[in-house]
Structures are given as C-alpha cells and as structure tokens.
Amino acid sequence: MNLRVFFFTILVAAQIAVPLHMIQQRESVLRDGELFRFKTEPIDPVDPFQGRYVWLRIEEDYAPLSALETEGIAYNATGYATLGTDAEGFAHFTAWTHEKPTETSSFLRTTALGPEKRWEEREDGTRQAAHQGLSIRIPFTRFYMDEAKAPRAEIRAREAARNKDCWVAVRILNGKAVIEDVIAEGQSLRDLASIKK
Amino acid sequence: MRNKSDSFMRKIPAKHQKWLIQELPILEDEGILTAESRNRLERYYLNKVTTRGHWATIALGVLGALLIGGGIILLFAHNWENLSRSGRAILSFCPLMLAAALSALAIRRGGTSLRESAGIFHSLAVGACIALIGQTYHLPSNTPAFLLTWALLLMPLIFLLPSNGAYLFYIVLICCWSGAAQDQYGQALGFWLLLIPALIYVIQQIRTNYQSGLLALWGLMLMLPIALGMVLERTIPGLWIIAYASFLSLAGLLGMRHFPTAYGWSNPLRTIGLNGVTALAYICTWQEIWYDIGWGYTRVNFTHQESGLWIDPALTAGLATAWAFVAAKTLRRDCLPTLVLCAFPLCVCAGFLLAAYGESAWINALLFNAFVLALGLAHLAQGCKTAQLRQVNYGMAVLSLLLITRFFDSEFGFLTRGLAFIFMGSFFLATNLIIARKKRQLESSPS
Numbered sequence: 031m032n033l034r035v036f037f038f039t040i041l042v043a044a045q046i047a048v049p050l051h052m053i054q055q056r057e058s059v060l061r062d063g064e065l066f067r068f069k070t071e072p073i074d075p076v077d078p079f080q081g082r083y084v085w086l087r088i089e090e091d092y093a094p095l096s097a098l099e100t101e102g103i104a105y106n107a108t109g110y111a112t113l114g115t116d117a118e119g120f121a122h123f124t125a126w127t128h129e130k131p132t133e134t135s136s137f138l139r140t141t142a143l144g145p146e147k148r149w150e151e152r153e154d155g156t157r158q159a160a161h162q163g164l165s166i167r168i169p170f171t172r173f174y175m176d177e178a179k180a181p182r183a184e185i186r187a188r189e190a191a192r193n194k195d196c197w198v199a200v201r202i203l204n205g206k207a208v209i210e211d212v213i214a215e216g217q218s219l220r221d222l223a224s225i226k227k
Numbered sequence: 228m229r230n231k232s233d234s235f236m237r238k239i240p241a242k243h244q245k246w247l248i249q250e251l252p253i254l255e256d257e258g259i260l261t262a263e264s265r266n267r268l269e270r271y272y273l274n275k276v277t278t279r280g281h282w283a284t285i286a287l288g289v290l291g292a293l294l295i296g297g298g299i300i301l302l303f304a305h306n307w308e309n310l311s312r313s314g315r316a317i318l319s320f321c322p323l324m325l326a327a328a329l330s331a332l333a334i335r336r337g338g339t340s341l342r343e344s345a346g347i348f349h350s351l352a353v354g355a356c357i358a359l360i361g362q363t364y365h366l367p368s369n370t371p372a373f374l375l376t377w378a379l380l381l382m383p384l385i386f387l388l389p390s391n392g393a394y395l396f397y398i399v400l401i402c403c404w405s406g407a408a409q410d411q412y413g414q415a416l417g418f419w420l421l422l423i424p425a426l427i428y429v430i431q432q433i434r435t436n437y438q439s440g441l442l443a444l445w446g447l448m449l450m451l452p453i454a455l456g457m458v459l460e461r462t463i464p465g466l467w468i469i470a471y472a473s474f475l476s477l478a479g480l481l482g483m484r485h486f487p488t489a490y491g492w493s494n495p496l497r498t499i500g501l502n503g504v505t506a507l508a509y510i511c512t513w514q515e516i517w518y519d520i521g522w523g524y525t526r527v528n529f530t531h532q533e534s535g536l537w538i539d540p541a542l543t544a545g546l547a548t549a550w551a552f553v554a555a556k557t558l559r560r561d562c563l564p565t566l567v568l569c570a571f572p573l574c575v576c577a578g579f580l581l582a583a584y585g586e587s588a589w590i591n592a593l594l595f596n597a598f599v600l601a602l603g604l605a606h607l608a609q610g611c612k613t614a615q616l617r618q619v620n621y622g623m624a625v626l627s628l629l630l631i632t633r634f635f636d637s638e639f640g641f642l643t644r645g646l647a648f649i650f651m652g653s654f655f656l657a658t659n660l661i662i663a664r665k666k667r668q669l670e671s672s673p674s
Contacts, residue, residue, distance in 0.1 A: 034387055038334060041383045042327045045353055046320065048380060049360045053316050056364040083365075106413065169367040209365040 059208045063201030064136040066113055066121035068170075070198045070212070071188065082180040084173045084187065084219065086198050086212065092146035093126040094163040100145045103164060110205065111138045111166055120197065126164055130205070139205030141167045170200050170207045175220065183223035187214040244272055285340045289392055292344035296322070296351030303359050312363055319359035326352035333388055346390025350397075353380050371411050374404040382424050389428070391442050398425050398450045405457045413532045418458050437486075441493065448478065448499040459542065460535025462527060465520025465579055466543055468511065472575040473546035475503035476568040480553045483565060501564055504571050505625060508602065511578065511595035512629065514588045521583025547572060563609050567602060574598055599629045607658070614666045616659065623655050 069089040093111050095103075103109070103126070113136055114124040123138075131137045146165035149157045175183055187196050199210040212219040251269055254260045260268070299322045310318065326349035333345035354377045360366075361373070378400040385394040401421040408415035429447050432440030455474060459467050479500020486494050510516060527533045554569045578591040606622030609615075630651065634644060 034334060035331075037383065038331065038387050041380075041387065045323060045327070045356070045380050048376060049319065049323075049356050052357070052360050052366075053364070056366075083362075106411075170365065171367055173365050174362045 055206060056208045059201050059203045059206050060210065063203035063206075063208065065210065066115070066136075066200050066202055067119060067197045067213075068121050068200060070196055082175055082177040084175055084180055084183055084212065086171050086173055088168045088171070088198070090120075090122040091168050092163040092165045093123040095126060097145065097161045100161070100164045103142045105142060105144050107142045109140065109142060111140055113137065113202065121200075123163075123166065126166070135204050136202050137205060138166075138169070138202055138207055140169060143167055170198065170209050173198070173209055173212050173219065175223065179220065179223035183214075183219050186222050187212065187219055189215075247272055285343055288340040288344040289347055292346075292348040292392070293351070296348050296355070300351065300355045300358070303355065303362070315363045316360060319356050319363065322352040323356045330384065330388060333390075342388045342390050343392045346384065346388050346393030347396065349384055350381050350393050353377055369411075371404055371407040374400050374407055375417075378404060378421060385424070385428050386431075389432075391432075391439075391446075394425065394428050394443055395446045398446050401425070402450045402454045402457075405454050409457050414460065414534055414538070415458050416538065418454055422454075441495065445495045448495040451478075452499070452503065460532055460539050462525060462531045462533070462535030463522055463539055464524045464526070465517070465582065466539050468507070468516070468520075469572065469575055469579055470539070470543040470546055471507055472504070472572040473543065473550040475500050475507060476572050477546060477550040477553055479504060479564065479568040480550070480557045483562075483568070484553065484557045497564070500568060504567060505599075505602065507575075508571065508595055508599050509625075509628060509632075511575070512592055512599055512632075514592040517578065517582040517588035517591040520579065523583065547576075563605055567605075571598075596629065596633070599625060603629060611658070611662060614662055614669055616662050616666065619658060619662050623658065627651060627655070 070086040071089070107128070109126050109128050110130055111123045112125045112127075112131055112134065113121050115121050126142070143165040146162040147159040148162050150160040151157050195216070196212070196214040198212045200207050201210055214222055248269065251260065251265050255262060255265045303319070326345070329341075329345040330349045333341045357373060357376055357380075378397055381393060381397055381400070384390070385397055401418060404421070405415040405418040408417065425447060429440065429443045432443045434440075451474070452471070455470065456467070459470060461467060477500070478496045482489075482494045482496025482498070482500055486496070489497070491498060525536065527536075550572055557565055558569050559565050574594065578594060581587055582591050603622045603625035606618050606625065608622075610618030610620075610622055630647075634647065
C-alpha cells in the first residue's frame with residue numbers, strides 16, 4: 031500500500047509539473063520576448079475543450095524564399111523563421127533556416143507548409159498565381175474569448191481588417207510565441223467586443 | 228494491495244449472502260442440515276465468498292463522475308475574462324487537485340464504484356487542466372501533442388487505482404492520437420509503444436478476475452482494429468488486407484485457445500476475430516478491392532510516407548508470424564471456426580499475390596465469393612448437425628448477405644428477385660423450425 035501511495039504522489043506531482051512548466055515557459059516569453067505586430071483577419075470557431083476563440087488569419091504567413099529553395103524543403107519539415115518589421119512597424123518573416131539562429135533570440139520555431147502562391151494582376155488585366163515564398167505554420171492563430179463576445183469580436187475585427195486596422199501583438203522569444211492582445215480600431219478586441227452595437 | 232486469493236473467490240450479491248445466512252438455522256432446525264454442515268456452509272459464505280457491488284451503484288458513480296467532469300470543463304470553457312491570467316491559471320488546477328484527492332481516497336478505501344468514478348474524473352481533470360492552460364495563454368491547436376501529454380499523464384493511474392474507466396479513457400486517447408499523429412506527422416509508430424501498458428493492464432485484469440477483465444478486453448478489441456487502420460501507412464496498396472486478415476484470425480485463435488469454453492460476450496477475442504474475418508471476407512468479394520494493389524502501385528507522398536515501405540511489411544509480417552505460430556498450435560480439423568481462422572489469411576495472401584502479379588481482380592472476387600458461400604454453408608451444416616440455433620442463424624445471415632448483395636449486383640428482373648426472396652425467407656424459417664423442434668426433442672429425451 032505504501033509503495034502505491036508513493037507512486038501515486040509522484041504521478042500527481044508530474045500531473046501538476048507539466049502544466050506548471052507550460053505556464054512558466056509562456057510567462058517567460060511574455061516577460062522577456064520581443065513584441066511584434068502582425069496584420070490579421072479574425073474568424074470565430076469553437077473548440078469543445080477550450081471554448082470559443084477567434085481564429086486569426088495572419089496575412090504575412092510565409093518566408094520569402096525562391097521557388098527553387100522552397101522546393102528543397104519537405105512538407106512539415108521543422109525549421110526557424112527569422113523576423114523583421116516594415117516601415118509601418120508590422121512584422122514579416124525574413125528568412126527560414128534548418129539551424130537554430132544564434133545571433134538573435136527573436137525567431138520562431140515552426141514547420142514548412144510548401145510554396146506560397148498568391149494571385150496577382152497582370153498589365154493586360156488577367157490574373158496569375160505568383161510565387162511568394164515558403165508558407166509556414168503560424169503558432170499563434172487562436173485568441174480565446176468569452177463565448178458571448180467572440181462572435182461580436184469577429185464582426186468588429188473583420189470591419190477593422192477591411193480598413194487594414196487589425197493586428198495581433200505577439201511576444202516572441204527563442205522560437206516560442208505568445209499572444210499578448212489583438213488590436214482592432216485602435217483598442218483591444220476584448221474591449222471592442224464588450225460594446226454592444 | 229488486493230489479496231491474491233481474491234482471484235479464486237466467487238462473487239455473489241450481498242442480499243443473496245444475507246438471505247442464505249438467515250436460512251441456515253431454519254434448515255438445521257428442520258433437520259435438513261447437520262450442525263457441522265451448517266457451520267461449514269456459514270464459514271464458506273462468510274469467508275470464502277466476496278459480495279458483489281450492485282452494477283447500478285457503479286454505473287451511477289461513473290455517470291456522475293462523467294457529468295461533473297464534463298460540467299467543469301464547460302464552466303471553464305466559458306472563459307472568465309474578468310479573472311486575471313494568473314487567477315485563471317491557478318483555477319485550472321482546481322479540478323486536478325480535487326480529482327487527486329478523490330483518487331487518493333479511492334486507493335485507501337478501494338471500493339469498485341469509488342475507484343471507477345475517481346478514475347474517470349481524474350482522467351477528465353488531467354485533460355481539462357492542460358486544455359485550460361492552453362486557453363489562458365492562447366496556445367495553438369496541436370492535437371497530437373495534447374493527446375499524447377494527456378495519455379502519458381493518465382497512464383500510471385490505470386494501474387495505481389486500478390480503474391477500467393481510466394483504462395478506457397487511455398485507449399481512446401491513444402487511438403485518437405494515432406489518427407492525429409498520422410495526419411500531422413505523417414506516421415504514428417509510437418502507437419505500438421503506447422499500447423504496451425494497455426496490454427499489460429488487460430492481461431493483469433484477466434488473470435486476476437476474468438469477468439471483471441472482460442470490459443477491458445472488449446475495449447481493447449474494439450479499439451485495435453480502428454487503430455491498426457490508422458497506423459498502417461498504406462504506401463503499398465492492398466497490404467492492409469493481409470495485415471487485417473492476420474490480426475483478426477490471430478485474435479480469434481487466441482480466444483479459442485485460451486478461453487475454449489467462453490462464447491459471445493464472454494469471449495471478445497473469439498467474437499471480434501470470427502465476425503471480423505467474416506466481414507473482411509465479405510469485403511473481399513467485391514472486385515474493386517483488388518484493383519491497383521501490390522508493389523507495382525507503391526505511392527510515396529506526405530500521407531503515404533516512404534517509411535511505409537518497410538513499416539507496413541514489417542508490421543504485416545509480425546502479425547502473420549504470430550498468427551502462424553498460434554495457428555500451428557491451435558489447428559483442429561474437427562472444429563470449423565479454427566479451420567476458418569487458419570485458412571483465411573492463406574486465402575488472402577494468395578489473393579494479394581494473384582492481384583499484384585496477375586492483375587486478376589475478378590478471380591479474387593470469385594474466390595472470396597466461394598469462400599463466403601462455403602463459410603455460410605459450413606456454419607449452417609454444422610449448426611443443423613449439432614442442433615445449435617445460433618450457428619444455424621449465423622450461417623444463414625452470412626448466406627443471405629452474400630446472396631442479397633450479389634442479387635442486387637446483377638441485373639435480375641423484379642419477378643425473379645421477388646421469387647428468390649420468398650424462397651430464401653421460407654428456407655430460413657423452415658430450417659429454424661426444424662432445428663428448434665430437434666432441440667426440444669433432444670432436451671426432452673431421458674438420456
């Protein structure tokens with residue numbers, strides 16, 4: 031009986047330690063990570079376990095690699111994407127490597143999703159798919175919200191996204207990313223969704 | 228720890244034990260029992276027989292734990308925005324702490340109802356805690372990682388309590404993990420490692436008490452065919468047919484070898500094995516199954532990984548070797564189910580080779596139509612011979628399934644179909660009547 035109690039105590043300690051480690055990792059990213067702003071367009075789905083959230087479609091979700099470089103990277107391969115900011119202060123990915131960057135701590139550990147192509151208009155008015163780079167899996171696409179506010183938040187944020195006035199503030203540190211807030215029309219999406227129109 | 232001699236104790240309902248103990252002095256006064264016999268019976272029923280908890284108490288306990296656990300998850304899923312991040316993180320641990328206290332109580336007290344309720348509540352609390360931390364920190368969805376962490380943190384609990392509820396949770400989690408991992412990583416080989424604790428638990432339960440281990444065995448036998456389909460890469464098309472044939476036949480043979488007197492619900496290995504073989508044989512009667520299979524049609528992409536070129540054959544060879552080993556030890560010429568389970572994987576192998584190298588799908592379809600027809604007729608004939616209505620009906624069900632399908636498959640007129648249906652129905656009814664009469668005669672005969 032004593033041995034069983036001993037192992038049970040170890041098990042409960044492990045069951046507490048794993049979520050605690052998750053918390054500690056995210057808190058350190060929020061405390062020490064560099065802040066980046068990504069342009070986004072939110073959509074509102076539901077997770078049966080975690081509740082209602084706003085799904086964030088990040089506009090710049092690719093690293094600018096040539097078609098040849100992209101072909102050499104296998105689907106779902108793990109790598110590191112480095113970041114930069116444009117003149118307006120919005121973040122974008124600058125490169126992709128298989129090796130962990132050593133010169134900066136502001137990089138994202140993620141997986142490759144194949145070539146990213148977008149429709150571009152030609153001079154003659156026709157449209158063609160142009161290669162943009164390597165599409166990458168974005169690990170900050172869920173912003174959990176109150177079940178009543180999430181649908182309202184989606185509508186308000188979509189209006190803001192149309193006016194290019196919606197972004198997600200993300201802290202990034204050593205490959206990990208944690209969402210700080212989603213900003214639409216200049217204020218937090220949570221506050222915006224509280225206002226009943 | 229449970230006393231080892233418990234395994235040899237019979238379990239009876241508490242009210243039956245109480246009634247018998249009250250009856251003994253009356254039987255002694257009436258002169259039916261001697262004082263010595265009465266004392267021996269009393270000692271036996273008080274010391275050697277354990278009383279069984281009522282199933283309704285266990286079921287209500289399990290249902291209560293499920294509802295409370297589910298309710299807590301929904302309450303947290305509401306997302307209490309007014310609480311601070313740290314407040315919500317601390318709150319996420321509350322169900323886990325409550326569940327740990329309940330499990331500790333169950334380990335001390337040891338009642339079946341409490342153990343099962345604690346097992347289920349604790350299983351839910353572990354998953355809820357991880358999910359709620361994910362909600363608080365807006366973590367992205369990583370289903371395989373979430374399911375794997377949940378399963379690993381839950382696994383020791385099934386042995387420590389022990390609880391069938393926690394075990395069933397575990398096997399559902401590893402089955403779901405195999406599907407999610409196959410989808411996200413392209414392979415789910417780790418499933419076989421995760422299966423080991425489940426196998427150990429089932430063997431332990433069956434050895435301790437066969438009846439209470441049955442639920443665990445049923446869970447395993449229902450989960451394994453689903454997981455096998457997910458884990459196979461299918462890089463080499465059609466190899467799954469041999470893998471399934473070997474697995475199902477192996478299960479059936481193990482059931483017949485280790486539990487020869489158990490049938491139906493009491494023998495999940497035999498039931499799933501025999502019914503699975505019949506279902507697979509029926510699937511093989513369709514010509515489409517045999518198109519484009521074999522090494523000539525090998526496909527390599529993200530959903531069919533290159534590693535499947537050696538994983539699938541190795542897995543299939545492992546299952547086939549285990550089947551051959553058990554078949555060699557179990558084969559009995561006078562037992563129809565054994566013969567079927569020993570012959571089926573051989574027929575499937577022959578079919579696979581024929582289709583892979585000979586491109587003759589129609590020959591295979593014909594071969595398996597004949598196999599299913601022979602299977603149905605053999606069950607029917609043996610059922611009639613031994614006056615076993617269950618076997619007769621099984622044979623007739625197999626025959627009707629085959630005949631009806633082939634009937635709709637071909638272009639027959641309404642008149643022909645109608646007459647054939649009436650003929651089949653009359654034949655089945657007449658056979659049932661004859662067998663029922665024969666059985667009654669056998670039961671009423673003095674010998």
